[in-house]
Amino acid sequence: MDLDPLVLSRIQFAFVVCFHAIFPVFTIGLASTIAGFETLSFKTNNPIWQKLSKFWIQVFAVVFGMGVVSGIVMSFQFGTNWSNFSYATANFLGPVLSYEVITAFFLEAAFLGVLLFGRDKVPQGVHLFAAIMVATGTFISSFWILAANSLLQTPDGLVLVKGMYHVVSWADALFNPSFAYRFAHMALASFLTAAFVVAGVSAWFLIQKREVQANRKALSVALWFLLFLAPLQAIVGDFHGLNTLKHQPTKVAAMEGNWETGKGVPLLLFAIPDKENQTNHFEVKIPNMASFVLTHDWDGEVPGLKDVPIEEQPPVFAVFWAFRVMVAMGLLMIGFAIWGLFLRIGGKYYQSTMFLNGLRLMSLSPFFAVLAGWIVTETGRAPWLIYQQMTHAQGLTPSLTGAMALFTLIGYVIVYALVFSAGVYYLLKVFRGGLEKANAPHELDSIERPSRPFSAAHASLDEEGEK
Amino acid sequence: MEQPFDLTLIWAGIIGFGIMMYVLMDGFDLGQGILFPFAPNEHTRDVMMNSVAPVWDGNETWLVLGGAGLLAAFPLVYSVFLPALYIGVFLLLAGLIFRGVAFEFRFKAKTSRYLWNWAFAGGSTVAAFAQGAVVGAYIQGFKTENLVYVGGALDWLTPFTVITGAGLVAGYALLGSTWLIMKSEGEVQDWAYKLTPRLLLGVLAVFAIVSVYTPFVDPFVKSRWFDSVSLIWLLPALAMYCAFIIFRAVKKRDEGLPFVATMGLFVFSYLALLASKWPYIVPPNYTIYDAASAPESQLFLLLGFLFVIPIVLAYTAWTYWVFRGKVKATGYH
Ligand code: HDD
Ligand code: HEM
Ligand code: HEM
Numbered sequence: 001m002d003l004d005p006l007v008l009s010r011i012q013f014a015f016v017v018c019f020h021a022i023f024p025v026f027t028i029g030l031a032s033t034i035a036g037f038e039t040l041s042f043k044t045n046n047p048i049w050q051k052l053s054k055f056w057i058q059v060f061a062v063v064f065g066m067g068v069v070s071g072i073v074m075s076f077q078f079g080t081n082w083s084n085f086s087y088a089t090a091n092f093l094g095p096v097l098s099y100e101v102i103t104a105f106f107l108e109a110a111f112l113g114v115l116l117f118g119r120d121k122v123p124q125g126v127h128l129f130a131a132i133m134v135a136t137g138t139f140i141s142s143f144w145i146l147a148a149n150s151l152l153q154t155p156d157g158l159v160l161v162k163g164m165y166h167v168v169s170w171a172d173a174l175f176n177p178s179f180a181y182r183f184a185h186m187a188l189a190s191f192l193t194a195a196f197v198v199a200g201v202s203a204w205f206l207i208q209k210r211e212v213q214a215n216r217k218a219l220s221v222a223l224w225f226l227l228f229l230a231p232l233q234a235i236v237g238d239f240h241g242l243n244t245l246k247h248q249p250t251k252v253a254a255m256e257g258n259w260e261t262g263k264g265v266p267l268l269l270f271a272i273p274d275k276e277n278q279t280n281h282f283e284v285k286i287p288n289m290a291s292f293v294l295t296h297d298w299d300g301e302v303p304g305l306k307d308v309p310i311e312e313q314p315p316v317f318a319v320f321w322a323f324r325v326m327v328a329m330g331l332l333m334i335g336f337a338i339w340g341l342f343l344r345i346g347g348k349y350y351q352s353t354m355f356l357n358g359l360r361l362m363s364l365s366p367f368f369a370v371l372a373g374w375i376v377t378e379t380g381r382a383p384w385l386i387y388q389q390m391t392h393a394q395g396l397t398p399s400l401t402g403a404m405a406l407f408t409l410i411g412y413v414i415v416y417a418l419v420f421s422a423g424v425y426y427l428l429k430v431f432r433g434g435l436e437k438a439n440a441p442h443e444l445d446s447i448e449r450p451s452r453p454f455s456a457a458h459a460s461l462d463e464e465g466e467k
Numbered sequence: 468m469e470q471p472f473d474l475t476l477i478w479a480g481i482i483g484f485g486i487m488m489y490v491l492m493d494g495f496d497l498g499q500g501i502l503f504p505f506a507p508n509e510h511t512r513d514v515m516m517n518s519v520a521p522v523w524d525g526n527e528t529w530l531v532l533g534g535a536g537l538l539a540a541f542p543l544v545y546s547v548f549l550p551a552l553y554i555g556v557f558l559l560l561a562g563l564i565f566r567g568v569a570f571e572f573r574f575k576a577k578t579s580r581y582l583w584n585w586a587f588a589g590g591s592t593v594a595a596f597a598q599g600a601v602v603g604a605y606i607q608g609f610k611t612e613n614l615v616y617v618g619g620a621l622d623w624l625t626p627f628t629v630i631t632g633a634g635l636v637a638g639y640a641l642l643g644s645t646w647l648i649m650k651s652e653g654e655v656q657d658w659a660y661k662l663t664p665r666l667l668l669g670v671l672a673v674f675a676i677v678s679v680y681t682p683f684v685d686p687f688v689k690s691r692w693f694d695s696v697s698l699i700w701l702l703p704a705l706a707m708y709c710a711f712i713i714f715r716a717v718k719k720r721d722e723g724l725p726f727v728a729t730m731g732l733f734v735f736s737y738l739a740l741l742a743s744k745w746p747y748i749v750p751p752n753y754t755i756y757d758a759a760s761a762p763e764s765q766l767f768l769l770l771g772f773l774f775v776i777p778i779v780l781a782y783t784a785w786t787y788w789v790f791r792g793k794v795k796a797t798g799y800h
Contacts, residue, residue, distance in 0.1 A: 061571055062571050062572075062575075065567060065568055065570065065571040066568060068524060068527075068567060069563060069564040069567040069568055070564070071531075072527065072530070072531055072560060072563055072564075072567075073560045073564070075531050075534050075535060076534055076549060076556055076560060078538070079534070079538070079545045079546060079548070079549030079550070080549045080550060080553050080556055080557075083545075083546040083547075083549060083550045083615075083616070084546070084615075086538060086542065086545055086546050086549075087542050087543070087545075087546040087614070090538050090539065090542030090545070090546075090760050090764075091542075091760050091761045091763075091764040092764070093538060094535065094536075094537075094538035094539025094540065094542060094545075094760060094764065094768070095539045095764050095767050095768040095771075097535035097538060097539070098532065098535040098536050098538075098539045098768055098771075099768070099771055100535070101528060101531050101532045101535050101536075102532065102771065102772065102775045102776060102779060103771075103775060105528045105531060105532075106525065106528050106532075106779045106782075106783070107779075107782075109524040109525035109527075109528045110525050110779075110782050110783055110785075110786045111782075111786075112524060113520075113521035113522055113524070113525065113786050113789075113790070114521075114786060114789060116521070117520065117521045117790070118521070118789055118790075121789050121790070122789060164542075164761070166761050166763070166764075167761075167763060167764060167767070170767060397550045397553075397616075398550075398615050398616075398617070399550045399551070399615070399616045399617060399618065399619075399620075400550065400553070401620065403620075404553055404554065404620045407554065407557075408553070408554075408557045411557055411561060412557075412561075415561050415564055415565070419564060419565075419568050422568065422572055423568065423572075426571070426572055426575045426576075429575060430575070
């Protein structure tokens with residue numbers, strides 16, 4: 001079998017970027033959460049907030065660490081596997097990624113040190129400031145990286161001269177047509193991720209009746225946020241889709257699984273898209289609904305995949321199903337937020353074991369939604385690397401052989417598998433330790449206290465140790 | 468396009484500065500990893516790791532800046548070096564991943580702590596070696612046609628690059644041990660004092676090999692150094708002087724000077740290397756001007772740099788100040 005460097009590079013890029021993406025989306029939201037806890041602690045002096053903050057900072061440290069190391073890989077992926085693409089877009093991508101480093105990464109890295117290790121070395125106000133700076137850094141970072149990604153989706157403000165893009169308007173290029181939607185959608189996704197993880201973990205602690213007072217507070221705050229964020233995300237997502245319809249109609253056709261351009265198009269709840277035969281199997285549909293969602297008119301016109309030749313159609317199956325997974329997650333989230341509201345009106349939301357167990361499961365939902373969303377966006381753009389301007393094949397590194405690409409692909413899979421399992425293992429350990437351990441005087445086992453087993457023993461370490 | 472000043476030259480200076488910052492700052496924390504297996508006991512390892520835990524992330528960010536900055540100012544370097552060094556870059560990144568997560572995981576591990584010790588040591592050593600090999604590959608030059616790399620996957624791996632790789636491992640270990648002298652006390656410090664002169668000898672040996680070897684294989688470098696005896700001879704002389712200061716300072720058990728002098732040693736050797744190749748940035752074919760990006764892009768980023776980098780340096784300095792002083796094995800996290 002011939003090893004195709006193009007296919008292998010795409011698999012590698014998708015793998016590496018998906019791996020990276022799940023960490024930032026969590027840290028962006030969690031950084032703001034921690035800044036929030038620190039602010040409340042500073043303002044109210046209620047020790048509960050500091051307790052919560054200390055615990056979530058432990059979680060943050062592990063996730064952030066994995067985000068950083070996988071991100072460093074990302075910044076070299078462009079050059080190793082997509083050198084033609086990098087060279088062609090360097091005039092834009094270079095400055096944008098550099099700005100991301102100098103305005104965001106340095107900020108995060110420097111203040112992260114103070115946030116993690118400096119609680120006893122700087123005044124509380126300065127520590128709070130560090131927390132806010134880390135949170136700010138994560139947003140600055142998303143700004144630049146999403147501007148870069150959006151430009152590849154909806155290029156603007158560039159001209160191509162002798163194989164290299166030149167920027168004619170930085171404003172047009174940065175604030176390209178899809179940027180604002182993508183930024184809003186992604187920011188909400190990050191908040192949703194943090195809110196669901198905090199809710200799920202607090203719910204789990206409440207089931208076990210641990211640190212009830214603090215975890216109840218955390219759960220309550222998270223539920224209020226969800227009630228507001230989950231519906232908002234659906235609305236923003238709708239606008240995002242309408243914008244995509246305008247600029248990338250073929251992607252929307254793939255999302256809807258619609259082959260022929262036409263009026264009064266049905267919304268498919270289920271189907272097996274078949275690109276080879278240019279049709280769907282086993283359709284389950286709601287008549288006219290897709291036209292209504294996309295054009296807000298029951299008879300509106302929806303673009304079809306057959307408008308472009310088959311080589312220019314994206315992998316329909318993946319886009320179609322990834323979109324359904326994302327929207328299903330979004331609707332489930334709204335459902336849970338409303339359920340929480342009803343239980344709250346009844347006054348007993350923290351006593352319904354069914355609800356709390358449901359929240360535990362839901363803490364994974366944002367990660368599925370985020371990955372699915374990115375697959376819609378990125379796979380839906382295929383075969384274009386820069387929409388309607390450069391294909392994946394044109395962007396590939398010319399000297400890359402299949403063997404080289406296979407070697408690094410296997411390498412990254414092994415490395416990430418090891419790192420990821422270790423990361424999840426330690427995260428679970430931090431969760432098991434709970435607020436109690438994070439607030440114990442020596443939560444870090446130093447050499448004076450070697451190898452204790454880390455099971456239930458910790459819970460009893462200092463039940464009322466610190467208040 | 469006519470420019471009132473030479474943007475490309477300014478950018479060469481900035482990138483050169485960024486890479487220098489990276490080498491110095493990540494050098495001393497990679498050095499902790501390289502020395503890890505040789506540490507006399509677990510207590511020493513705790514001190515070593517704690518001495519860099521709050522700052523390593525910031526240090527590594529200079530590498531990311533180096534990558535992104537090259538893409539922005541000299542895209543040709545980015546699009547030739549990375550494909551040419553494909554396998555080496557993978558090793559570098561894999562090394563950085565393992566040592567990066569080891570910081571977090573080792574603190575949380577108990578029975579598996581020895582595994583993270585190895586991840587930290589192995590990752591740091593591989594990363595340092597790969598960087599040294601990149602330096603060697605740069606001296607060797609790259610096979611290019613029409614602005615594209617056309618060589619093979621392992622062209623970069625030669626006896627020469629193995630030597631430069633080993634040299635940088637020794638060099639980072641030296642930065643690491645002199646840093647440790649400054650940040651530790653008692654038993655740990657004694658150990659670092661003992662180690663430093665040996666590491667320095669190793670570094671000087673590699674210097675000698677590289678200096679003798681390079682002019683022989685590269686006529687360009689030969690004529691640069693030997694055609695007319697010029698000011699550039701000052702650079703290796705200053706580097707040697709720094710080496711001398713390190714020896715003397717260790718003997719006198721000076722605490723800060725060995726580290727400062729090691730930095731000096733690095734700076735002068737680095738400048739000497741650049742002077743040998745100037746103005747070629749993708750040797751043997753392309754100069755900094757061939758490799759440059761569009762002037763409007765260089766200008767757009769330059770404005771930001773002038774404004775932001777001083778602020779970055781200021782708060783970076785501030786974090787070093789927050790964590791100043793001697794490091795103990797406990798008390799962090
Ligand atoms: C700055 C640009 C940028 C950003 C922020 C992202 N991507 Fe992307 N993505 C690309 C730039 C890109 C690309 C360079 O355009 C790729 C690489 C090669 C390719 O196939 O397109 C791509 C491909 C690509 C593919 C493969 C598509 C295919 O081959 O059919 C997937 C699944 C993702 N990306 C997923 C993501 C995720 C989960 C991201 C979240 C962080 C993400 N992308 C951010
Ligand atoms: C392909 C595109 C991407 C590249 C090249 C990339 C590059 C990087 C790099 C190099 C780092 C490490 C920085 C450090 O040393 O601290 C990083 C971390 C980070 N990235 Fe990405 N990234 C990409 C996609 C994204 C996306 C889509 C987002 C979010 C919207 C994002 C948000 C972040 C954040 C917040 C961090 C900080 C560290 C963390 O939270 O784990 N990145 N990224
Ligand atoms: C419930 C209704 C939702 C709708 C209608 C919706 C709509 C969309 C659309 C149309 C896109 C593709 C845009 C494009 O490629 O041009 C998209 C992408 C995306 N979605 Fe959603 N979404 C919803 C919920 C969610 C949720 C709950 C999350 C995560 C918590 C999420 C995360 C993402 C992400 C990360 C992307 C990729 C980045 C981007 O293009 O913005 N979405 N969404």
